[in-house]
Amino acid sequence: MALFSFFAGWISYLLICLLGLIFITFLCFCLYIKYIHLKYDHIPGPPRDSFVFGHLTTIQREMSNDRIVHDKFLEWAETYGPVYRINCMHVVMLFVTCPDTTKEVLMSPKYPKAPLVYKRLFNLFGQRFLGSGLVTAQNHDEWYKQRRIMDPAFSSLYLRGQMGAFNERAEKLMDKLADMADTNTAANMQHMFDCVTLDVITKVTVTSCYPQIPTLHLHFILHFIKLHLFEYLTILHIQWINERKMAVQNGEDVPKDILTQILKTAEENIANDDEELMLDNFVTFFIAGQESTANQLAFAVMELGRLPDILTKQEVDDVIGMKQEISFDDLGKMTYLSQVLKETLRLYPTAPGTSRFIPNNIVINGIPIPAGVSFVFNSYVCGRLDKFFEDPLKFDPERFHPDAAKPYYCYYPFSLGPRSCLGQSFAQMEAKVVMAKLLQRFDFSLLPGQSFDILDTGSLRPKSGVVCNIRHRGQTPAD
Numbered sequence: 324m325a326l327f328s329f330f331a332g333w334i335s336y337l338l339i340c341l342l343g344l345i346f347i348t349f350l351c352f353c354l355y356i357k358y359i360h361l362k363y364d365h366i367p368g369p370p371r372d373s374f375v376f377g378h379l380t381t382i383q384r385e386m387s388n389d390r391i392v393h394d395k396f397l398e399w400a401e402t403y404g405p406v407y408r409i410n411c412m413h414v415v416m417l418f419v420t421c422p423d424t425t426k427e428v429l430m431s432p433k434y435p436k437a438p439l440v441y442k443r444l445f446n447l448f449g450q451r452f453l454g455s456g457l458v459t460a461q462n463h464d465e466w467y468k469q470r471r472i473m474d475p476a477f478s479s480l481y482l483r484g485q486m487g488a489f490n491e492r493a494e495k496l497m498d499k500l501a502d503m504a505d506t507n508t509a510a511n512m513q514h515m516f517d518c519v520t521l522d523v524i525t526k527v528t529v530t531s532c533y534p535q536i537p538t539l540h541l542h543f544i545l546h547f548i549k550l551h552l553f554e555y556l557t558i559l560h561i562q563w564i565n566e567r568k569m570a571v572q573n574g575e576d577v578p579k580d581i582l583t584q585i586l587k588t589a590e591e592n593i594a595n596d597d598e599e600l601m602l603d604n605f606v607t608f609f610i611a612g613q614e615s616t617a618n619q620l621a622f623a624v625m626e627l628g629r630l631p632d633i634l635t636k637q638e639v640d641d642v643i644g645m646k647q648e649i650s651f652d653d654l655g656k657m658t659y660l661s662q663v664l665k666e667t668l669r670l671y672p673t674a675p676g677t678s679r680f681i682p683n684n685i686v687i688n689g690i691p692i693p694a695g696v697s698f699v700f701n702s703y704v705c706g707r708l709d710k711f712f713e714d715p716l717k718f719d720p721e722r723f724h725p726d727a728a729k730p731y732y733c734y735y736p737f738s739l740g741p742r743s744c745l746g747q748s749f750a751q752m753e754a755k756v757v758m759a760k761l762l763q764r765f766d767f768s769l770l771p772g773q774s775f776d777i778l779d780t781g782s783l784r785p786k787s788g789v790v791c792n793i794r795h796r797g798q799t800p801a802d
């Protein structure tokens with residue numbers, strides 16, 4: 324009995340100590356939050372939901388209520404101006420729409436990507452995801468080394484050489500659409516574009532290994548990728564990487580494709596994690612190279628389906644007529660189609676923003692910003708602010724007419740500066756080839772009753788899937 328009371332006494336004593344410790348830790352954390360509030364509260368921003376959680380409750384409510392959180396960020400930008408503050412516990416994020424600050428920060432290598440955001444992409448669901456690949460690399464020197472090596476695979480010369488791949492893969496999609504037109508089957512265009520962009524990135528990344536792929540069904544791959552992304556990519560990529568390494572070792576003539584460049588990034592990596600870096604970049608290119616372009620195409624078809632008065636067909640007919648093989652020079656001549664694609668990304672920036680860590684004091688519009696904070700540059704918000712784009716919700720490709728004034732640091736769907744999208748030209752060439760062939764061959768109309776809402780899964784995509792009736796050009800609906 325005495326032994327029991329002795330232990331019970333000790334356990335209660337330990338519990339009291341533990342509770343005391345938790346209380347003191349919480350108190351210190353609250354004091355730190357208070358200090359952060361005092362440091363940044365002179366910056367305008369919406370009222371906090373609570374002292375500890377800051378604006379997290381509102382943000383989570385927006386996300387869970389099937390709305391897109393970027394509309395809330397837009398509402399706050401309209402209310403609080405070119406820089407406003409968001410608190411998430413002890414973290415402060417500043418949403419910046421001031422063009423001069425956007426220029427100063429994004430165009431400079433001095434401001435690294437915000438660790439808070441990009442460290443989350445290192446792993447996903449406990450698995451290594453983008454790791455230290457190009458999008459997520461934090462250290463400037465390590466990133467620069469990778470970027471320098473990857474650049475040649477995205478040079479204009481190399482991309483010209485990829486026109487065959489873009490044409491061939493887009494042609495496969497057209498065949499599928501022709502079947503659907505013949506059988507009067509509605510097409511989920513988002514799904515169609517998901518397949519074609521996966522097909523293209525696979526073909527272009529691993530030119531020589533590619534013949535193995537057609538045996539796999541692309542729809543199946545897409546589903547599988549979504550469920551078991553990392554495992555799938557890892558197995559496939561290790562196989563491709565090993566085959567290419569062997570080819571290099573045997574002195575074979577290897578293509579200068581993305582895979583060869585990825586192998587080089589690892590060769591030059593001083594840290595000894597070269598295998599991991601290769602896989603990181605492989606996953607990075609598959610993710611970055613597939614979804615955002617597919618979503619852009621789907622949004623473009625959605626808007627063209629909504630607004631049949633936007634006439635893209637005449638230009639396509641004039642430039643490519645009946646020919647199947649679109650050339651690099653043809654792409655440059657389809658300027659109106661470029662305007663349509665640019666306007667699509669203004670309203671629907673499929674990768675909606677970027678962020679930077681600010682290690683020094685800075686002033687925005689006369690407001691002093693103390694060092695140690697992250698800036699968020701949100702292209703969805705900028706693209707929909709009427710101070711930058713008049714009547715912003717109107718889809719109007721004339722905004723990007725070659726003679727129109729260029730938007731000044733308020734339009735950046737591919738980000739800006741040294742960390743801007745490496746695949747921008749690749750993506751827009753691919754999108755143009757697919758759209759030009761689609762407009763050349765088919766008329767499409769949206770199935771009635773679909774919403775035009777946006778689904779935010781990190782990248783933005785049309786919620787409805789953009790389901791269309793497809794007809795051969797000139798065929799009347801009753802044919």
Ligand code: HEM
Binds near residue numbers: 673737744749
């Ligand atoms: C419509 C299509 C695309 C859009 C809207 C887009 C948008 C972006 C944006 C906004 C960033 C900056 C991300 C950030 O700062 O967090 C980025 C980076 C990047 N994108 Fe894209 N992208 C597209 C297509 C592609 C394609 C097709 C590829 C490759 C084949 C690609 C490869 C990359 C890479 C490697 C980076 C990281 C660049 C670096 O930090 O050096 N993207 N992209």
